[in-house]
Amino acid sequence: MHREVKVLIVGTGFSGLGMAIELKRAGERDFVVLEKAGDLGGTWRDNSYPGCACDVPSHMYSFSFELNPRWSRMFARQPEIWDYLKRVAEKYRLREHIRFNSKVGGARWDADDKVWHVTTENGDTYTAKSVVAGVGALHIPNIPTLPGIEAFQGRTFHSAEWDHDYDLRGKRVAVVGTGASAIQFVPRIADEVGRLTLFQRTPPWVMPKADRDINTWEQKLFRALPLTQRLYRDFVYWTRESTALGFAVNPKIMEFAQNIAKRHMRSQVPDEALRAKLTPDYTMGCKRVLISNDYYPALGKPNVDLVTDGIAEVRANSVVDRAGVEHEVDVIIYGTGFHVVDSFDYLDVIGKGGVDLAKQWREKGIETYYGITVSGFPNFFFLLGPNTGLGHNSVVFMIESQIRYVRQCLELLDRHQADELDVRPEVQARFNRQLQRKLSKGVWTEGGCKSWYLDAQGVNRTVWPGFTWRYWMRTKTVRAEDYTLTRARRTRVPA
Numbered sequence: 001m002h003r004e005v006k007v008l009i010v011g012t013g014f015s016g017l018g019m020a021i022e023l024k025r026a027g028e029r030d031f032v033v034l035e036k037a038g039d040l041g042g043t044w045r046d047n048s049y050p051g052c053a054c055d056v057p058s059h060m061y062s063f064s065f066e067l068n069p070r071w072s073r074m075f076a077r078q079p080e081i082w083d084y085l086k087r088v089a090e091k092y093r094l095r096e097h098i099r100f101n102s103k104v105g106g107a108r109w110d111a112d113d114k115v116w117h118v119t120t121e122n123g124d125t126y127t128a129k130s131v132v133a134g135v136g137a138l139h140i141p142n143i144p145t146l147p148g149i150e151a152f153q154g155r156t157f158h159s160a161e162w163d164h165d166y167d168l169r170g171k172r173v174a175v176v177g178t179g180a181s182a183i184q185f186v187p188r189i190a191d192e193v194g195r196l197t198l199f200q201r202t203p204p205w206v207m208p209k210a211d212r213d214i215n216t217w218e219q220k221l222f223r224a225l226p227l228t229q230r231l232y233r234d235f236v237y238w239t240r241e242s243t244a245l246g247f248a249v250n251p252k253i254m255e256f257a258q259n260i261a262k263r264h265m266r267s268q269v270p271d272e273a274l275r276a277k278l279t280p281d282y283t284m285g286c287k288r289v290l291i292s293n294d295y296y297p298a299l300g301k302p303n304v305d306l307v308t309d310g311i312a313e314v315r316a317n318s319v320v321d322r323a324g325v326e327h328e329v330d331v332i333i334y335g336t337g338f339h340v341v342d343s344f345d346y347l348d349v350i351g352k353g354g355v356d357l358a359k360q361w362r363e364k365g366i367e368t369y370y371g372i373t374v375s376g377f378p379n380f381f382f383l384l385g386p387n388t389g390l391g392h393n394s395v396v397f398m399i400e401s402q403i404r405y406v407r408q409c410l411e412l413l414d415r416h417q418a419d420e421l422d423v424r425p426e427v428q429a430r431f432n433r434q435l436q437r438k439l440s441k442g443v444w445t446e447g448g449c450k451s452w453y454l455d456a457q458g459v460n461r462t463v464w465p466g467f468t469w470r471y472w473m474r475t476k477t478v479r480a481e482d483y484t485l486t487r488a489r490r491t492r493v494p495a
Contacts, residue, residue, distance in 0.1 A: 073213055352376045
């Protein structure tokens with residue numbers, strides 16, 4: 001199948017659906033959304049491991065134009081967030097625009113006709129005036145190569161590809177990694193497995209989770225008086241926004257939060273030796289800050305062991321740590337997160353002059369303009385692109401800023417009857433100099449750790465350095481002077 005379309009959107013998570021809604025609200029109908037899977041939802045469809053939940057309060061983790069008064073918990077769980085996305089898609093009749101089971105294979109810029117040629121792995125082709133990539137960074141599981149893993153005779157799977165058909169009851173389970181996913185599923189499976197061995201490389205900072213059921217009267221109040229929910233959302237936003245002071249302005253402020261985390265640990269981990277293993281040696285915020293009320297208690301269970309010696313090798317039915325201790329296991333579960341900075345290595349996007357975007361970023365470093373546009377790749381837009389991730393607030397807020405910005409870019413093309421919109425290289429370079437100067441002073445760089453925020457050269461290519469309201473202000477209106485607008489070469493047909 002071949003189709004010509006004005007806007008091609010890739011992905012049906014918050015980003016892709018948000019962009020589709022923004023176009024519909026602006027009166028645009030000539031767009032298609034490509035989705036690699038058989039249903040919508042992005043990361044909230046894929047991650048269905050036990051205990052999967054959001055670590056941003058529910059009322060902030062939703063579109064501002066589609067508040068949900070029916071959240072059942074302060075921190076929504078995966079099924080509820082997925083249901084929310086499906087309801088939003090139904091309300092705006094987005095399914096008629098979505099092509100499921102259509103994984104994008106590549107995109108090529110046609111410099112003569114000023115269009116993108118996009119192919120899918122199932123053989124379909126599209127010609128699009130503009131492409132919006134809403135694929136995000138948390139979609140390619142990071143599975144480490146463990147020495148000897150090919151000899152393992154048990155089951156293995158990643159938390160993002162949870163094997164629900166495999167019965168864990170009574171099994172000897174090895175969990176590799178102690179990140180955001182592991183601290184959610186470990187407490188859920190600890191009681192049903194026979195033995196759980198958790199391999200920790202670096203301990204995370206864990207804060208108490210202010211989670212609870214949302215009362216029926218609260219839900220009724222939000223439905224009857226929507227303003228009350230909006231005011232509560234604003235309260236949540238500004239409360240979380242204030243924490244950016246410690247992340248980006250003065251990392252010493254994080255000492256206050258660290259004391260809270262240490263008290264939380266002391267209250268839940270009476271064993272001093274175990275506490276020593278669980279205490280980070282870096283500043284909070286250098287790596288992702290986690291929240292949980294049941295992770296520490298799970299580690300104190302008699303059938304749970306925490307191993308901090310690393311993995312030396314995997315054998316047919318066991319994992320051997322670097323201290324030489326052999327741990328017999330039936331299944332290995334990877335709680336090792338995703339490819340984030342290097343997730344862009346998988347892009348097959350060819351821009352002006354045949355430039356390969358992934359190759360350019362590998363060789364010269366990842367640079368964009370506000371994480372949305374890239375010089376030399378006209379009419380191509382990222383949502384939740386490089387340096388727009390957050391460590392303190394809701395990425396949905398960032399997405400809304402971006403979809404509005406992209407919509408304005410598309411309107412700019414129409415208003416000027418242009419075919420190509422390309423950010424000026426000097427504008428992009430100046431923005432990145434300022435960005436990295438700000439990031440160099442933040443906790444991600446000065447906190448004393450290695451994290452997935454940084455690339456191989458130690459440069460932060462992941463998070464936005466500071467307040468989200470500043471990002472909102474800077475992207476509120478597209479500056480036409482930041483871009484070059486050109487038209488395609490067309491042959492005049494004689495009358």
